[in-house]
Amino acid sequence: MQVEVHIVNAFTQQGKGGNPAAIVLDADNLLISQKQEIATKVRLSETAFVSASSIADIRLEFFTPTRQIAHCGHATIATFAYLKQRGTITQVTQATKETIDGIRQIRFLKDAVYMEQKAPHYTFPEASDLPIIYQSLGLSQYYTLKPALVNTGNTFLILEVPEVSVLGHITPDFEKIAAISEKYNLVGYYVFAKSQQAGINATTRMFAPLYGIEEESATGMAAGPLAAFLYQSGDRRGKYTIEQGRYMKQPSLSLIHINLEIQDDQIELLYAGGQATLVEKYTIEI
Numbered sequence: 001m002q003v004e005v006h007i008v009n010a011f012t013q014q015g016k017g018g019n020p021a022a023i024v025l026d027a028d029n030l031l032i033s034q035k036q037e038i039a040t041k042v043r044l045s046e047t048a049f050v051s052a053s054s055i056a057d058i059r060l061e062f063f064t065p066t067r068q069i070a071h072c073g074h075a076t077i078a079t080f081a082y083l084k085q086r087g088t089i090t091q092v093t094q095a096t097k098e099t100i101d102g103i104r105q106i107r108f109l110k111d112a113v114y115m116e117q118k119a120p121h122y123t124f125p126e127a128s129d130l131p132i133i134y135q136s137l138g139l140s141q142y143y144t145l146k147p148a149l150v151n152t153g154n155t156f157l158i159l160e161v162p163e164v165s166v167l168g169h170i171t172p173d174f175e176k177i178a179a180i181s182e183k184y185n186l187v188g189y190y191v192f193a194k195s196q197q198a199g200i201n202a203t204t205r206m207f208a209p210l211y212g213i214e215e216e217s218a219t220g221m222a223a224g225p226l227a228a229f230l231y232q233s234g235d236r237r238g239k240y241t242i243e244q245g246r247y248m249k250q251p252s253l254s255l256i257h258i259n260l261e262i263q264d265d266q267i268e269l270l271y272a273g274g275q276a277t278l279v280e281k282y283t284i285e286i
Contacts, residue, residue: 002283003030003038005047008078011218011254011274017245018254019218020279021075022047023082027061032068037286039063045208045216048075050083056098057089057106065212069187070101071153073220073256073272076115080106081276084113101153107271114259114273115220117152119266120228124148125157125184133159133180137191138171149184150225152270156190156206157181158222158229164193164203168247174209181210188213190222192242200255201240202226205247217245218254220272227258228267238262 006025009018022042027035027049039047046062046069053059060079062072076097083089095106097115105116125133125147134141139161147159157180161167170191181188188208195203204226206219223242230240238260245252259271 001286003286004281004283005038005042006082006281007044007279008082008276009279010074010078010081010276011220011244011256012277013253013255013275015277017217017252018277019074019216019245019252020044021072021078023075023079024049027051034286035061035063036068038284040065041284041286045213046072046075048072048079050079053098056096056103057091058083059098061100067211068100069154069211071099071104071221073115073223074218076106077113077220077274078276080113080115082278084108085278107273109273112257112273112275114257114271117221117224117270117272119152119269120225120232121151122148122232125180129180129183132176133157136173136176136180137189138169138173139166148229149186150229152221152224152228154187154221155185156188156222156225157184157186158226159189159191161191161193164195167191167193167203167205170205170247172207172214174207174214177207178210181208187211187221190219190226192226195243197243199241200243201230201235201237203243203246206244215248217248217252218256218274219244220256220274223256223258224270224272227260227270231260231267
């Protein structure tokens with residue numbers, strides 16, 4: 001069977017950079033095993049499969065090279081941007097997606113797509129695991145804020161370093177990161193430093209070896225938890241711009257915009273968004 005794959009970069013800046021997602025349209029008749037085979041062969045961090053839904057505009061399923069995942073930010077942005085560009089989705093301001101974890105709202109703002117994430121839930125790693133967490137990144141334990149485990153749909157470990165330059169000196173131990181991720185049911189680590197660049201609130205790196213992703217250049221489902229973490233830590237601006245991809249082996253700068261919806265000083269929900277650009281199409285055999 002031949003399957004057409006569309007590669008769309010999400011969270012791009014003027015059509016450049018971003019994080020590539022694979023999109024397979026008309027996936028209604030594909031088996032779970034076939035979807036996993038496709039994602040494994042494509043070898044991008046996530047592949048999105050689009051099928052019909054009776055309760056939303058489309059059904060979206062996400063697969064990494066090794067397993068299925070409930071939500072994926074950049075693949076969602078890529079899919080809805082591409083479907084809107086094709087004219088498959090005609091709504092002007094909003095749409096919906098069905099996932100294995102329920103329905104989520106999508107908003108369109110000019111040429112950007114924003115995806116809903118749930119109100120954040122915070123927990124913390126055990127104190128005995130903190131040395132292992134820092135060791136897994138090749139870092140010393142001298143940071144002021146303890147790492148938090150933040151879930152807005154997927155759970156990420158959010159860890160601050162004191163300045164952006166430290167991000168370039170991280171030496172990830174993927175076995176240790178995977179072990180911590182498995183223990184706490186994490187997608188991965190989201191390591192950040194507050195940025196001094198105009199218009200950028202934080203610069204980040206993301207590691208998810210448990211899901212077959214050593215590092216990726218834009219992670220919408222992690223940027224949401226980071227924005228919630230910043231808000232909870234006293235940065236109450238409500239809108240954030242997150243930069244990612246600068247310190248990868250092959251840099252691919254990405255911008256992720258986060259809007260929080262606040263009620264009585266609490267985050268009710270949030271939206272992560274950005275732009276996306278079609279890069280290529282090709283077919284694979286399964």
